[in-house]
Amino acid sequence: MTFTKSIEWLALVIGNSHLHWGYFKNGFLHSCWDTHYYNKPINNLILPSEVLLANIPNTLPLIVASVVPEQTAMWREYSNVNIIEISDIPINNLYFNMGIDRALAVFGAGITYSFPCLVIDAGTALTFTGVDQHSTFIGGAILPGLKLQFDSLSNKIQTLPNVDFPKRLPCQWSGNTMEAIKSGIIYTIVSGIKTFIDNWLISYPRSHIILTGGDSIILYNYFIETDSNNFRKLKVDRNLIFWGIKSI
Numbered sequence: 001m002t003f004t005k006s007i008e009w010l011a012l013v014i015g016n017s018h019l020h021w022g023y024f025k026n027g028f029l030h031s032c033w034d035t036h037y038y039n040k041p042i043n044n045l046i047l048p049s050e051v052l053l054a055n056i057p058n059t060l061p062l063i064v065a066s067v068v069p070e071q072t073a074m075w076r077e078y079s080n081v082n083i084i085e086i087s088d089i090p091i092n093n094l095y096f097n098m099g100i101d102r103a104l105a106v107f108g109a110g111i112t113y114s115f116p117c118l119v120i121d122a123g124t125a126l127t128f129t130g131v132d133q134h135s136t137f138i139g140g141a142i143l144p145g146l147k148l149q150f151d152s153l154s155n156k157i158q159t160l161p162n163v164d165f166p167k168r169l170p171c172q173w174s175g176n177t178m179e180a181i182k183s184g185i186i187y188t189i190v191s192g193i194k195t196f197i198d199n200w201l202i203s204y205p206r207s208h209i210i211l212t213g214g215d216s217i218i219l220y221n222y223f224i225e226t227d228s229n230n231f232r233k234l235k236v237d238r239n240l241i242f243w244g245i246k247s248i
């Protein structure tokens with residue numbers, strides 16, 4: 001399918017925690033914002049004002065990329081909608097049930113920064129998606145995202161409280177439960193990500209590496225605090241998926 005874009009249109013990326021919205025006008029991403037899920041029936045002609053920013057028309061064409069099937073079904077009710085499928089993404093070797101957010105983000109990264117590239121998406125899940133210089137998907141990995149790791153400890157283990165993750169790197173060797181949780185999760189995520197990056201760079205030394213997703217900025221700050229020299233190749237771009245959608 002080809003995605004013809006009008007002068008004004010909306011992109012909706014449906015993740016496992018949030019709806020991510022982009023408003024395009026004259027070929028530019030004019031504004032972007034996140035909302036919670038909208039769980040009332042969708043009118044077939046008018047988008048709900050609750051999810052739109054003020055002054056954005058509520059009858060615009062909508063292009064949806066979703067990894068949440070129930071939400072996809074809801075937004076399909078809107079008549080002016082197109083849903084992106086894996087087969088729409090011009091990257092070789094993608095597998096059919098791969099997350100459309102991963103495929104679009106890595107395509108958006110390649111279009112914006114050039115291939116090869118490795119995208120690290122720190123959303124509900126944390127994902128790695130690597131594509132080589134021929135726009136061929138090489139492989140990736142999936143693990144629980146930052147918030148999910150904190151939530152799973154407190155949800156499954158009675159003695160462990162829920163803690164918010166800190167803005168700055170915590171102390172690694174902690175003398176109380178809260179700090180020990182922060183240390184455990186953050187230091188293993190940071191060093192795990194570093195291992196993936198180092199391994200990717202052995203095969204693709206000139207690759208771009210881009211962090212995206214809800215926790216990308218906080219993660220980037222942890223990296224810079226740990227070892228700014230080693231992470232100088234790292235970029236943060238919250239809009240990779242929108243660059244991907246714009247370019248299909």
Ligand SMILES: Nc1ncnc2c1ncn2[C@@H]1O[C@H](COP(=O)(O)OP(=O)(O)O)[C@@H](O)[C@H]1O
Nearest residue numbers: 015016017018122123124145146147213214215
């Ligand atoms: N109100 C919130 N609810 C849940 N997560 C939030 C919220 N605000 C920020 N976050 C952060 O956003 C991350 C999820 O990233 P996001 O990109 O929104 O995920 P997804 O694309 O999977 O919906 C969580 O790990 C969490 O730390």
Ligand SMILES: CC(C)(COP(=O)(O)O)[C@@H](O)C(=O)NCCC(=O)O
Nearest residue numbers: 015016067097098099101123124125
């Ligand atoms: C891995 C994901 C759950 C990540 O979703 P997110 O954290 O962005 O909400 C999503 O990309 C997905 O459902 N993928 C399908 C499996 C795969 O990519 O192999």
Ligand SMILES: [K+]
Nearest residue numbers: 015101121123
């Ligand atoms: K995501």
